[in-house]
Amino acid sequence: MANSASKARTADFQLVGNSDSAQRMAANTGNQFDFLGVLVGQRRQQSTDLVHSSKQWSIVEIFSAMGDLFSRPEREYQYVAIDIAIANVRRFDIDDMQHFCQWITVNAWRDTGDNWRQFFSKYLTFHREQKPMVFALFFKNENIWLRRIAILLQINEDFSLDTDMLSAAILYDRNTDDKQIQLAIGRALRTYSKYNPVWVRNFLRQHGLSMVAAKEARRYLLSYDFE
Known part of the structure; x- marks a missing residue:
């Protein structure tokens, strides 16, 4: 390179x-x-x-x-x-986004993975309409570090978050035996619960998640009164 x-x-x-x-x-x-x-x-x-x-x-x-x-x-x-x-x-443009993916897998781990997630999320703040195309770069990819970005891609969003995308990314990997993936699932749900706790609570009730993911996802829910 x-x-x-x-x-x-x-x-x-x-x-x-x-x-x-x-x-x-x-x-x-x-x-x-x-x-x-x-x-x-x-x-x-x-x-x-x-x-x-x-x-x-x-x-x-x-x-x-x-x-x-x-x-x-x-x-x-x-x-x-x-x-x-x-x-x-x-x-950069959407073609450049595909080019950047080559570096995500180089000596991949959580530290660079989080930095790359920040980059792609920031790109979407300027190109909201391209979210489906950016998401598609990572969703169902054979590499777990790219799939981890699919799970965390919208983590900085509040009410603009696409719950269909988030659900798809989580459910695809909910049985993946990798701690970093499971922590990412919990982290994504935990963060979104600050804006939409009802949706996160219902998601957890409807879908069986690992103990690692579920524990992380419920962290903020304990403080909400759902009555």
């Missing part, structure tokens, strides 16, 4: 962290990935100029730079790549 264009934009970009933070960050991901030890605030401070300058790049240059950053072994560079995508979200 990297080429000469990306190297021209990112060759001199380096993050600086510390080993103690790197060990803690790696432990938080089950020691699956290498880290430099750059905390969120530090990463944003160190990458401010790069992210800001990316707004002047062509779309091709953005893709190339992201490919270069994703090719680096340290996890923080992948976070910066997604930061670049989010900073330029208003410049």
Whole structure:
């Protein structure tokens, strides 16, 4: 995914962290990935100029730079790549959304999955009419990390949330034996219960969910008086 264009934009970009933070960050991901030890605030401070300058790049240059950053072994560079995508979200179209899906599965885990979800959800704030097309990129995909985005795609929405889409995404994966999927189901329902607790309560009554998902989904319902 990297080429000469990306190297021209990112060759001199380096993050600086510390080993103690790197060990803690790696432990938080089950020691699956290498880290430099750059905390969120530090990463944003160190990458401010790069992210800001990316707004002047062509779309091709953005893709190339992201490919270069994703090719680096340290996890923080992948976070910066997604930061670049989010900073330029208003410049992309639906064809670009499909292109971005290739990176979701690269060293996939909850951290980058949540960052990618934020990107696609933000895109939909500018293109509400494209929600069915964006949802279709993830729904029933063979990769669980893409399906997880289908479940969480609308998590920032309130009364604009499409309950048919949410139901379809949850029911497709309700028996999937993966903790991250089950937590995502519970999280999506828990968040929506802040706006429509009756719908969430009825959904839980009508559909059998795992203990993990149901427990997470009911967290806010306990405080509602449904009488």
